[in-house]
Structure formats: C-alpha cells, structure tokens
Amino acid sequence: MKALCLALLVGLLALMTSGCEGAAVATPPPTTITIGGSSAMGPVLRALTAEYSHQHPNVLFVLRGGGSTLGEEAIRSQRYDIVASTLFPPDPAAGRPAPPGDEYLVRTPIGINGVAVIVHPSNNVEELSLVQLRDLYAGSVLDWQSLGSEVGAVVLVSREDGSGARLLFEERVMGDERVSLTAVVMPTSEDVVDFVAKNPAALAYVSRSHVIDWLPGEEVAVARQGDGARSASVKVLRVEGHYPTRAAIAGQEYALTQPLYLITYGAPAGRIRQFIDFVLSPAGQAIVERYHAPIR
Numbered sequence: 001m002k003a004l005c006l007a008l009l010v011g012l013l014a015l016m017t018s019g020c021e022g023a024a025v026a027t028p029p030p031t032t033i034t035i036g037g038s039s040a041m042g043p044v045l046r047a048l049t050a051e052y053s054h055q056h057p058n059v060l061f062v063l064r065g066g067g068s069t070l071g072e073e074a075i076r077s078q079r080y081d082i083v084a085s086t087l088f089p090p091d092p093a094a095g096r097p098a099p100p101g102d103e104y105l106v107r108t109p110i111g112i113n114g115v116a117v118i119v120h121p122s123n124n125v126e127e128l129s130l131v132q133l134r135d136l137y138a139g140s141v142l143d144w145q146s147l148g149s150e151v152g153a154v155v156l157v158s159r160e161d162g163s164g165a166r167l168l169f170e171e172r173v174m175g176d177e178r179v180s181l182t183a184v185v186m187p188t189s190e191d192v193v194d195f196v197a198k199n200p201a202a203l204a205y206v207s208r209s210h211v212i213d214w215l216p217g218e219e220v221a222v223a224r225q226g227d228g229a230r231s232a233s234v235k236v237l238r239v240e241g242h243y244p245t246r247a248a249i250a251g252q253e254y255a256l257t258q259p260l261y262l263i264t265y266g267a268p269a270g271r272i273r274q275f276i277d278f279v280l281s282p283a284g285q286a287i288v289e290r291y292h293a294p295i296r
Contacts, residue, residue, distance in 0.1 A: 028058045031271045036064040037071025037084040038164055039189045040113060040207030041260055044291040045084055051287060052278055059271055065188060069162030075263050076101040081272055083263040086113055086164030107261045110279050111292040114208045114244025115165050115256040118234045120200040125149050127238035130255060133173050136203060139180035156183035157192055157204035168258045169205050196234045208244045209291035211236055217245045249293040260292060
C-alpha cells in the first residue's frame with residue numbers, strides 16, 4: 001500500500017513539474033509591423049516603436065520612408081501595415097479629390113507638425129515673412145545681401161515631389177508661383193538638414209522634428225532623447241514672427257503646420273490596434289510631445 005501511494009505521489013509531482021515547465025517556456029508568437037511613409041515622422045516613429053518593443057519584446061517593427069504621397073499609395077495597395085502621413089485628407093471642395101480606394105483608409109491623428117525654415121548658422125537673417133519666402137523660392141531675390149546678410153547668392157533647397165512638407169510649402173507659401181528650377185532637391189529630411197549645415201548660403205524647409213536641437217524655446221534634452229544628437233548645426237528662422245514651437249503650433253500662431261496621421265487599410269486590429277492605442281495613450285503622447293504638438 002505504501003509503495004502504491006509513493007508511486008502515485010511521484011507521478012503527481014512529475015505532472016506538476018511538467019506543467020510548470022510548459023508554462024515557463026510559453027511566449028507570445030513574434031509579430032512584425034511594417035510602417036512606411038513620411039520622413040518628417042521618422043524621429044517620433046523611431047522613439048515610439050523602440051518604447052513599444054521594449055514593453056512588448058515579441059513585437060518588431062520595420063520602418064521605411066518614401067514620403068507621405070508614396071506611403072498613402074502603398075497603403076491603398078496594402079503593401080504596409082501602417083503608413084505615416086502628413087497630408088491633409090481628401091477634400092474635393094478644397095481641390096483635394098479622393099484617389100480610388102481612399103474610402104478604405106482609416107486615418108488616426110496623433111499630433112501636429114510645424115515645418116521649420118532653416119539657414120546656416122553664419123547667416124545673420126533671423127526672420128522671414130511668407131512673402132519674402134515666396135520671393136526667394138520663386139527666384140525673384142537672388143542674393144542674401146538684399147536681406148541684410150553677406151553669405152552670398154541664395155542656394156534654395158526643396159524636397160522631392162510627393163513630400164508632405166513640399167506640398168504644404170507650395171500651397172501655403174508659393175500659391176500660384178513655381179519654385180525656381182535652380183532649387184536643389186533632397187530626398188529626405190535628414191539630407192536637407194545635412195546640406196544646410198554645410199552650405200552657408202542655403203535656405204530650406206524641414207519638419208521641426210529634425211531641428212529641435214536648434215529650436216529656441218524647446219526642451220532640447222527631452223526632445224532628442226532616444227534619437228542621437230547631430231554634430232552639424234543649422235539655424236531656425238522665425239516665420240511671420242513665430243518659431244515652430246509646440247505652443248505656437250497648438251495655438252495656431254505658426255503659419256506652416258500640418259497634421260500627423262497613422263493610416264491603416266480598414267479599421268486597425270490586433271497588434272496594430274494595440275500599437276496605435278499606445279501612441280494615443282498618455283505615455284505615447286508624451287513621446288509625440290518630444291517632437292511635435294501632441295493631439296491629446
């Protein structure tokens with residue numbers, strides 16, 4: 001009888017040990033989320049995805065650029081899980097017709113961006129009006145001397161076709177005027193900043209998220225956390241009297257602002273929904289605030 005009880009006890013212990021071992025090795029299956037689109041949103045996306053992967057090690061992210069326009073085309077073809085975009089939504093009354101398939105897209109606003117106007121630190125110009133910007137980019141003003149600077153002939157820098165920053169700049173600044181054909185076209189926001197940092201006569205526009213280190217009135221150390229600081233430098237100009245600070249953007253005082261969207265094909269679900277919920281949570285919006293004006 002004692003032998004039978006001992007055998008039963010040993011068997012029970014073996015089953016309990018086996019169950020514990022099974023529970024110990026059980027982990028959620030890995031998930032990969034691919035995000036493409038806006039380069040302006042690159043810094044904030046790197047910070048958001050890094051924090052989310054830290055909290056959920058089984059979720060991995062692949063970040064690809066390409067610009068807002070190409071990103072929205074890609075999400076309509078379901079080539080990405082999420083697309084980051086700074087484009088205003090279609091509005092036929094405002095001259096923005098909806099492309100085929102746009103009715104399937106779900107746009108989730110996560111913040112507001114300001115497009116900064118930048119020059120080389122050696123340029124002593126501090127502020128430009130929208131009219132002055134238009135005249136410069138149209139080629140009507142060819143030398144910085146007429147604006148009180150001695151850095152020489154103006155070197156215009158623009159973004160490639162399809163960039164959200166370029167679309168905003170051409171709509172808000174240029175109107176019916178065309179950007180001069182002499183403008184140097186850069187493929188990414190990073191390239192814009194690097195070019196201006198090396199060219200004393202350069203003039204460019206770029207998302208504020210790429211120039212927070214040199215934006216007066218912002219908390220630099222907090223803003224750049226998790227996104228390595230640059231050795232080169234640029235100078236951010238006031239536009240119509242305002243820098244693109246979070247306060248000026250949120251108060252609609254800054255002239256060049258654009259929305260920040262995460263776009264999915266259909267209603268987000270599963271891990272994609274959980275990530276977007278994180279971005280909209282207090283923790284996620286605190287990260288957004290490092291780079292942009294948060295939506296909440």
